Every structure is written in C-alpha cells, then in structure tokens.
Amino acid sequence: MTVKFLYFAWVREKIGAAEEHVVLPVDVRTVADVLAWQATRGDTYAAVFTAAGIIRVAVDQAHAQPAASIGGAREIAFFPPVTGG
Template identity: 65%
Template sequence: MTATTEITLRYFAWIREKTGRAEERVTLPPNLTTVADLLAWQATRGPEFADAFAKPTIIRAAIDQRHVKPATALAGAREIAFFPPVTGG
C-alpha cells in the first residue's frame, strides 16, 4: 500500500452513530501497518472519532469483509470495517 492509496472505511451500529457516517474514502498515513495502528489513529481524528474509538479493545474489524485481529496487516486492504461484537440470531 502506498501513501496515496485511498481505501474505504465503513462503520456499523453504535460506531456508525458516534462517528456520524456509514462510510468514507480515506488516504491512510503511511506509518500505519496493522489494524491496531489504524484503531489508534482513528481516535485522533476529532471529538466524534475520539468518542467512538475510546475503547479500541471492544471494537472488531474486518478487512475486505473478513474478520481480522488487531495484529493483522493493513497492506492491500481495499475496504476496512469497524463494528461492535456481533449480536445477531
């Protein structure tokens, strides 16, 4: 992933409500390498993001629609989603 690559970020449930958006196109800073890095960066993007990402350990993520862990690398990602633990069924 180069510094100029734009990717899609998506938000669901209370993370969507707190950030005030369902999705956005973003160019990530080149120093972010893992999902955990991205979670930490999100919390720096303004008050609504600071609120939504205040407790990164309770937030789940998916890269290109597959569940990933905090240590997963971001390289090659086209779409990254953030959501609370799922509650279907």
C-alpha cells in the same frame, strides 16, 4: 493509500456516517495502527475509538485481529461485537 471505511450499528450512529474514503498515513500498517489513528481524528472519533478493545475490525470483509496487516486493503469495517442469531 486510499481505503473505504465502513461503520455499523452504534459505531455508525456515533460517527454519523455509514462510509467514508480516507487516505491512510504510510506508517499505519496494522489493524491496531488503524484503530489508534482513528482515535486521533477529532473528538467524535476519539470518543468511539479510545474505548480500546470494544471495536471490532474486518479487512476486506473478513474478521481481522489487532496484529493483522492492512497492507493492500480496499475496505476496512469498524463495528461493535456482533449480536445476530
């Protein structure tokens, strides 16, 4: 499954890209799975994604909790807690 990943704020700066297209392993099924998988993609990703509980996730432009399925997702975004307003 090919999915578009988006990164925002300091997550974008640390990863060094605003977006990338990735092929997800078939056993990556939930938001928690994709966060864990990201942490295995090298030192840069590990540094960002092992800070468990900090990175927020949106699936197809809606907030998603760790247990949520990513089945059929076209766009998954990773970002720090929001600070607008």
